[in-house]
Amino acid sequence: MNRMIATICILLGLAVHGQSAEITVASVNGDAITLRELDAVLAQSPPSLTPLTNAQKRRQKLETVAVLVDEKLIRQFLIQQAIPVEPAEVSKQFAALEATLKEQGKTMPGYLREAGLTEERIRENFRMMLQLAKFIDTQITEEKLKAYHAENRDFFEQTTVRTSHVVIRAGEQATPEERQKAKTKLQELRAEILAKKLTFADAARQHSQCPSAPKGGDIGFVNRKWQVDEAYAKAAFALEIGQVSEVIESDFGYHLITVTERKPGKAVKYEEISREVRDCYETEIRQLLLAQLRKKAKVEITLP
Known part of the structure; x- marks a missing residue:
């Protein structure tokens, strides 16, 4: 079982049978996610080293609900x-799980009790x-894999770049006017930087809405994939050292990016x-699939 499928197995395996009479914390295209399902996933999380605040507990629950969605x-x-x-x-996968549990000194009945699952549900998950x-598998060909390798050579060769950015936040709830205001502000800052009226570091210190602002926007070295937002990484790796990007939109807002070093x-x-x-x-196929499904889905979060 490769790494990606193992991850999917974990996600699918954590869910438990929904109970229609229970409290609903979210619905996805009309299908309920119950409080019992949420609690079952949270129970699998390692204990926190320090007590969580109510705000941290709330954030943890919302993040877990997002996984269940x-x-x-x-x-x-x-x-x-x-x-x-x-x-x-399916039986082959189930037998492999039994063998793994046996190596760990565990039994299938004990595992099912601990996970809050039934054998039927485990088989359905598999x-x-x-x-x-x-x-x-239907989405992959050798030609596509070779092209993917060529397009992401920086990642596979472990090239890294050190970046700084100026970010103005604009979350999902931001209005079109707020988004336009953020973009306009960054465009104005970019013009000032290019005209040498303002350094990039000073622009970050004065205007960036990121903890990196006091450091002139420096966030250190990043890889081409999986470490920062894809739009951010793609733009950063296309820059020459000292070049300032156009305004880049990510899931976190709008950015100006510069590269200060390349390894x-x-x-x-x-x-x-x-x-x-x-x-x-x-992994990319799964992420793209989820992104497409999210755009079409009707999701309601009703976490108490």
Whole structure:
């Protein structure tokens, strides 16, 4: 089971049977996510080293609800796709889980009690995990993998860049007017920086809405993928040292970005890392799928 599928298995495996009579914390296209489901996932989290504040507990719950929403979207998608999976394939995965538990000195009944699951639900989780793997397989060809490797050479060669940014926050609830105001402000700051009326560091110190502001916007070295927002990383790695980006939109708001240092990586051939390339490409497919499903979905958060 590769890394991506293992992750999906965890997500699918954490969910428990919804109870229609229970408190609903969210609904996804009309399907409820219950408080019991939320509590079951939270119970799997490692204990905090220090007591959480009420605000931190609330944030943790909201983040967990977001995970369950994604899991629900994947389930709904796979039900619609109706990708065939042989019972023997499910039994093979179930047997592998039993063997792993035995190596850990655990039993299947004990695991089911601890996870709040039934054998039927575990088998259903494996079936959907295998369906997702089959769907992803239909999206992958050797040509696509080689092209993905070429497009993301900086990542696979472990090149890093040191970036600074000026960010003005604009979350999901921001109005079009607020968004335009943020973009206009950054465009004005960019013009001042290019005209040498203001240094990038001073612009960050005076205007950036990020903890990095006192350091002139410096956030240190970043990789091409998985470390910062994709839009941010793509723009940063396209810059020359000292160049200032156009206004870049990310999930966090609007940015001006500059690169202050670049550390080249080591050249590596596709054939040497083909497994890693495929794992990363599978992750991208899943993220793209979720993004598309979220755009179409009707999601309501009703967490008490």
